[in-house]
Amino acid sequence: MEKAISKKVYVWQMPVRLYHWVNALVVVTLAVTGYLIGKPPALTSGSEASFGYWFGTVRFVHFVAAFVFFFNFLFRIYWGFVGNKHADWKNFIPYKKEQWKEIFQVLKIDILQVSNVKLKSVGHNSMAGFTYFLTFLAFLFQSITGFGMYSAMSDAFLPNLFSWIVPLMGGDFAVRQWHHVMMWFFVIFAIIHVYLVFYHDYVEGRGTISSMAGGWKFIEKE
Amino acid sequence: MANRIVIDPITRIEGHLRIEVEVKDGKVVDAYSSGTMVRGFEIILKGRDPRDAWAFVERACGVCTTVHALASVRAVEDAVKIVVPPNAELIRNLMFCAQYMQDHVVHFYHLHALDWVDVVSALKANPNETSKIAQSISNYPKSSPAYFSDLQKRLTTFVNSGQLGIFANGYWGHKAYKLPPEVNLIGVAHYLEALEWQKEIVKIHTIFGGKNPHPNYLVGGVPCAINIDDANALNAERLAYVGTLLAEAKEFIEQVYIPDLLAVAPYYLDWGGIGGGLENYLAYGDLPTNGYADVAKFKFPRGAVIGRNLNEVQEVDGKDAEQIQEYISHSWYEYSDGDDKGKHPWVGETKFNYTGPKPPYDQLNVDQKYSWLKTPRWKGQAMEVGPLARVLVAYASGSTEVKDLVGFALGKLNVPAAALFSTLGRTAARGLETMLVSGWSKEFYDQLLANIKNGDTRTFNNSNWEPSSWPKDAKGVGLTEAPRGALAHWIVIKDEKIDNYQLVVPSTWNASPRDPKGQMSAYESSLIGTPVADPEKPLEILRTIHSFDPCLACAVH
Amino acid sequence: MEQKPLTIYENMQLRGYSRRDFLKFASWLAAFIGIEASGVGNIVRAMENKPRLPVVWFHFQECTCCSESFIRSSHPIVSDIILDKISLDYTETLQAAAGKQAEEALNETMKKYRGEYLMLVEGSIPTDDDGIYCCIGGRSALDIVKEAASGAKAIVAWGSCASNGCIQSSKPNPTGATPIHKIISGVPIINVPGCPPIGEVMAGTIVHLLAFDRIPQLDGLGRPKAFYSRRVHDTCYRRPNYDAGLFVESFDDENAKRGYCLYKMGCRGPVTYNSCGVIKWNNGVSYPIQSGHGCIGCSEANFWDNGPFYQHLASFPGFGIETTADTIGVVVGAATVAGIAAHAVSTNIKKCKMINQAINDTNSSTEKEEVKK
Numbered sequence A: 001m002e003k004a005i006s007k008k009v010y011v012w013q014m015p016v017r018l019y020h021w022v023n024a025l026v027v028v029t030l031a032v033t034g035y036l037i038g039k040p041p042a043l044t045s046g047s048e049a050s051f052g053y054w055f056g057t058v059r060f061v062h063f064v065a066a067f068v069f070f071f072n073f074l075f076r077i078y079w080g081f082v083g084n085k086h087a088d089w090k091n092f093i094p095y096k097k098e099q100w101k102e103i104f105q106v107l108k109i110d111i112l113q114v115s116n117v118k119l120k121s122v123g124h125n126s127m128a129g130f131t132y133f134l135t136f137l138a139f140l141f142q143s144i145t146g147f148g149m150y151s152a153m154s155d156a157f158l159p160n161l162f163s164w165i166v167p168l169m170g171g172d173f174a175v176r177q178w179h180h181v182m183m184w185f186f187v188i189f190a191i192i193h194v195y196l197v198f199y200h201d202y203v204e205g206r207g208t209i210s211s212m213a214g215g216w217k218f219i220e221k222e
Numbered sequence B: 001m002a003n004r005i006v007i008d009p010i011t012r013i014e015g016h017l018r019i020e021v022e023v024k025d026g027k028v029v030d031a032y033s034s035g036t037m038v039r040g041f042e043i044i045l046k047g048r049d050p051r052d053a054w055a056f057v058e059r060a061c062g063v064c065t066t067v068h069a070l071a072s073v074r075a076v077e078d079a080v081k082i083v084v085p086p087n088a089e090l091i092r093n094l095m096f097c098a099q100y101m102q103d104h105v106v107h108f109y110h111l112h113a114l115d116w117v118d119v120v121s122a123l124k125a126n127p128n129e130t131s132k133i134a135q136s137i138s139n140y141p142k143s144s145p146a147y148f149s150d151l152q153k154r155l156t157t158f159v160n161s162g163q164l165g166i167f168a169n170g171y172w173g174h175k176a177y178k179l180p181p182e183v184n185l186i187g188v189a190h191y192l193e194a195l196e197w198q199k200e201i202v203k204i205h206t207i208f209g210g211k212n213p214h215p216n217y218l219v220g221g222v223p224c225a226i227n228i229d230d231a232n233a234l235n236a237e238r239l240a241y242v243g244t245l246l247a248e249a250k251e252f253i254e255q256v257y258i259p260d261l262l263a264v265a266p267y268y269l270d271w272g273g274i275g276g277g278l279e280n281y282l283a284y285g286d287l288p289t290n291g292y293a294d295v296a297k298f299k300f301p302r303g304a305v306i307g308r309n310l311n312e313v314q315e316v317d318g319k320d321a322e323q324i325q326e327y328i329s330h331s332w333y334e335y336s337d338g339d340d341k342g343k344h345p346w347v348g349e350t351k352f353n354y355t356g357p358k359p360p361y362d363q364l365n366v367d368q369k370y371s372w373l374k375t376p377r378w379k380g381q382a383m384e385v386g387p388l389a390r391v392l393v394a395y396a397s398g399s400t401e402v403k404d405l406v407g408f409a410l411g412k413l414n415v416p417a418a419a420l421f422s423t424l425g426r427t428a429a430r431g432l433e434t435m436l437v438s439g440w441s442k443e444f445y446d447q448l449l450a451n452i453k454n455g456d457t458r459t460f461n462n463s464n465w466e467p468s469s470w471p472k473d474a475k476g477v478g479l480t481e482a483p484r485g486a487l488a489h490w491i492v493i494k495d496e497k498i499d500n501y502q503l504v505v506p507s508t509w510n511a512s513p514r515d516p517k518g519q520m521s522a523y524e525s526s527l528i529g530t531p532v533a534d535p536e537k538p539l540e541i542l543r544t545i546h547s548f549d550p551c552l553a554c555a556v557h
Numbered sequence C: 001m002e003q004k005p006l007t008i009y010e011n012m013q014l015r016g017y018s019r020r021d022f023l024k025f026a027s028w029l030a031a032f033i034g035i036e037a038s039g040v041g042n043i044v045r046a047m048e049n050k051p052r053l054p055v056v057w058f059h060f061q062e063c064t065c066c067s068e069s070f071i072r073s074s075h076p077i078v079s080d081i082i083l084d085k086i087s088l089d090y091t092e093t094l095q096a097a098a099g100k101q102a103e104e105a106l107n108e109t110m111k112k113y114r115g116e117y118l119m120l121v122e123g124s125i126p127t128d129d130d131g132i133y134c135c136i137g138g139r140s141a142l143d144i145v146k147e148a149a150s151g152a153k154a155i156v157a158w159g160s161c162a163s164n165g166c167i168q169s170s171k172p173n174p175t176g177a178t179p180i181h182k183i184i185s186g187v188p189i190i191n192v193p194g195c196p197p198i199g200e201v202m203a204g205t206i207v208h209l210l211a212f213d214r215i216p217q218l219d220g221l222g223r224p225k226a227f228y229s230r231r232v233h234d235t236c237y238r239r240p241n242y243d244a245g246l247f248v249e250s251f252d253d254e255n256a257k258r259g260y261c262l263y264k265m266g267c268r269g270p271v272t273y274n275s276c277g278v279i280k281w282n283n284g285v286s287y288p289i290q291s292g293h294g295c296i297g298c299s300e301a302n303f304w305d306n307g308p309f310y311q312h313l314a315s316f317p318g319f320g321i322e323t324t325a326d327t328i329g330v331v332v333g334a335a336t337v338a339g340i341a342a343h344a345v346s347t348n349i350k351k352c353k354m355i356n357q358a359i360n361d362t363n364s365s366t367e368k369e370e371v372k373k
Ligand code: HEM
Pocket: A027, A030, A031, A033, A034, A035, A037, A038, A039, A059, A062, A063, A066, A067, A069, A070, A142, A143, A145, A146, A147, A149, A150, A176, A179, A180, A182, A183, A186, C270, C312, C313
């Protein structure tokens, strides 16, 4: 044990980490405020409308978070082209045979727990990458539908870029309905994601959790 | 050889009605009535939330808008056992009355009048004479010679423009028109007055239901809350508005509609012997005064009169599988167990099976299936429904109010009671019941105010609103009297959703094709014997058909 | 017929109106359709010189409530429109002629004013099975509509039926009901949705066409911007309650009696474009929300299939009436958590061994491998 069996690798650059935590915060905020928008609790009654604005505030927070979320997301896409190899966009799309092989491997290790081989990947494994790709699609969908709805109440440039989605989906109702459904995708993603991070940290012992804070992972020396 | 006349489209009605008749020696000897448009409501409703059904079925018809919504909420309330609060019943009654007044007046002036009033002849009227006649029959203020002469000028300009618009190609000058030019001019004047008036009375729907056509209803009550101390609910201002509208409506009906009816009728008394048709009459009754469950206290009584026997009223039960059944032997549908049987609506089926000619076509194959209407029967018999049926059932039930009013009208026109069973009788009954309804509406209004004064402001019963509180299987029926007659909806609910929904509509009763026994329904039967002076201009056929106030969107749905 | 049809101005003159009245009317009209004072001159000229516009109004798969709504218009009053401003040469609901004579009136207008008449359509057109689900005079609606559209100057699609298909096109659309814009191309089409549209919106659309002799500005869905650019929600007088989070929780509760927002009763105002909050219904008397019922979205495409109406979200296909995305979401979320818990337990049982094994392996094998190298 006293021998150095692992070495430190710098995986997550600062901008990726910053992106990640801003995103995590903002997505949680969006899900919570979004849920409240869809199903407001009976908080106040017996009151005059002019004394309160809590629901308006919830919506306001949702919209502010939405803008942060959107630009943060754009930034991450940009970083996928200029960042280090772990941040590269190619990690997210399983276009190579090895990537698919790894995906099945991960399934065997993580879900079926029938295998115990070690993965080669240092950044995310192909399975994780692919999942994040799906998540990015969901980000995109949520942004388009969100800004599509927002365009009805705004003359600003950005939201109106997305107003085409409304007729395409058959009206605001459908847009809202799907925007709402997609919230559940994020809720469920977050639960599984956080669990898996802890899980990998536990079974691999490579410092998965702390990597998103400090950027370093530990891998076995070759 | 008899001569086939086809009238399609029948205009000045709601919907798509086609009439084919055989004429021999100047009289109709055979008649076929066909509805040529279908939308499939009963198919579309399957699987939906029963609480939404009212909005769907209300769209069966925008002319008698609200009546299907009423039948629907009653059907659901019957199925899942909800009793609505008294105020909700009163508000529903007020909306019902407003609908009658609007619908009947529009029918009389805009759909029926041109069968009796020759617009072009009005150009020859003497405005002074017209004014005299108008003032002798009513104290309606718009009756000066100047008023009539202005109108006549406007009409002359219109005719001289060469663009006759909605009056183009009418049967003007037909020898069946009997009114003197002056009475024709009054008719035209009131055609325009009524067009303006009708948009006022419906504001009662707007106040309680938010809009007209198609005001909002609610399973369990009515959606509008009462709060006399708030700006956002039914308060004193809103209620006063209703009061004013009711008063103005009463004035119009008493000063314009009824006097016109009684002024025109004497010229057409021969129509008291034409167009009688069936001898059976059916009414479900309506306008509860002590809750929907207490049928004995309805303003319009429920019952059936058979063979024109006004000494007996037979009991009618919408839930009895043997009483009301629909046949499709001559309709473009199929039943899973053969097309010759009748089906009670709870087990009713709606499956299209078009076997008619491919369009474009000249004639229907009337010995086969020939209509999108099903054929409803009561205990196997064809029944007429509508204002005449309502008045006769009320008369036979011993309603003094109705007896007095009918007696007054018969006396005024100096005709025997038998004249009721006719085209003229139908048109007169509609006017008479409008009078009754306008009087009753005031009673409902006063009662509503009294309830509020006594502190009862409830308009909705929340118990059983949640579908989870319903039984797994439930069945209900909602009966009402639509302006055109007996209307009912049958619902079967399974696992909180609509499993079957069937509408049997007044115009379905009246306008349907023959049943398997070959019995005609009301339209066909009433046309037999109707004179046709000029087969190219079948004005007389329109008179009898219009006397029913056809609504085909309702009838087929 | 030889006589030259009278212009609107001549019509007014004959009705005893002075030139001043006429000008007043023109500026009122301008105000009504919302144009600048400088535009009044155009209206005046337009009405001085134009014969009454020939109009044919078709009825297909409909409930006729659009016609009913039209005759409820208070400004302008409908008798003025149909006697003095347009020549309504065909409309089954009101015209005197029937059968053959009605068809003749229609054909005459279509021939004489080819390319000039305005075509109004109420109702959708069934396209399944050769159009047998709606025939008039023995011809299918589809056939009629194609012929009439070929000579029309413009088409107005009244109501949700003609512009979206409305109720008969909702699932499973048993007759193949289709809105006019999916059948006709090459003629300008103005969609005026609503079930029905507001009477004044209908009359306003006609007035616009008459006064300016051009199509009003339309949005991406072919609707006049003047009436359909705002959501009901954005002009709703209950909006402050929405922002304050004050909601009706059940019909006729205390909150309903105070006129709180109907959002939780399923109000579709936030997803519906219409003028109800501004123009209101029946000469401004009220609108659905003001009378206590949520908006059901009657001017939106597919609104019938967005039910149940008393729920904010549609129910999830294949489940119970009250099952929404949230119900499903909670269930899936719970299942996920349960799955994770199971996974964690199994990890601890199975992997503990493997991990211990792995640790031992690493300790010994690294040494071995090192040696080999
Ligand atoms: C992860 C990202 C997001 C989640 C989970 C989310 C979630 C939600 C939810 C659940 C609702 C309520 C829908 C309903 O039931 O009516 C909602 C509403 C809304 N969201 Fe989002 N949202 C996200 C991103 C966005 C973005 C990027 C925008 C862009 C502007 C946006 C704009 C809106 C708008 C405009 C509404 C409607 C609010 C209103 O009209 O009151 N959302 N969101």
